Amino acid sequence: MHFVKVKGILSSKNGMNLFRGCTHGCIYCDSRSKCYQMNHSFEDIEVKENSIELLEDRLKRKRKKCMIGMGSMTDPYINEELKLNYTRQAIEIINKYGFGLTLITKSSNIIRDLDLLKDINSKTKCVVQMTLTTYDERLCRIIEPKGLTS
Numbered sequence: 001m002h003f004v005k006v007k008g009i010l011s012s013k014n015g016m017n018l019f020r021g022c023t024h025g026c027i028y029c030d031s032r033s034k035c036y037q038m039n040h041s042f043e044d045i046e047v048k049e050n051s052i053e054l055l056e057d058r059l060k061r062k063r064k065k066c067m068i069g070m071g072s073m074t075d076p077y078i079n080e081e082l083k084l085n086y087t088r089q090a091i092e093i094i095n096k097y098g099f100g101l102t103l104i105t106k107s108s109n110i111i112r113d114l115d116l117l118k119d120i121n122s123k124t125k126c127v128v129q130m131t132l133t134t135y136d137e138r139l140c141r142i143i144e145p146k147g148l149t150s
Contacts, residue, residue, distance in 0.1 A: 071104030
């Protein structure tokens with residue numbers, strides 16, 4: 001894991017990734033593609049260390065409410081997140097400024113933030129998409145070799 005400072009956190013379509021890279025090891029992952037110009041090993045998680053400050057600054061100035069997307073390139077609940085707490089902090093800011101949220105994950109670690117997700121959904125909208133690849137444990141070990149520790 002290594003830390004970098006970034007210039008921006010939200011894409012033009014309001015998507016964000018707090019991390020670059022992943023340790024899940026899924027063989028079907030498109031995020032490993034060279035077109036994303038990752039200059040480090042995919043398993044070496046790049047943490048956008050100033051992402052929380054950038055997100056708050058951007059959302060407090062945003063005039064129109066929208067859905068903020070998380071998890072399109074890196075699962076926001078990778079195991080490193082449990083120590084860093086960036087995803088929870090980002091969700092707190094999204095909630096604070098009244099934005100909606102769409103989140104994609106395959107991790108049960110999302111349960112930690114269920115209180116915030118419910119609060120967002122009660123005010124605007126929160127959509128959680130879970131990746132469930134297969135129920136077959138043998139096949140799962142092949143296509144997701146590192147599996148999930150949670």
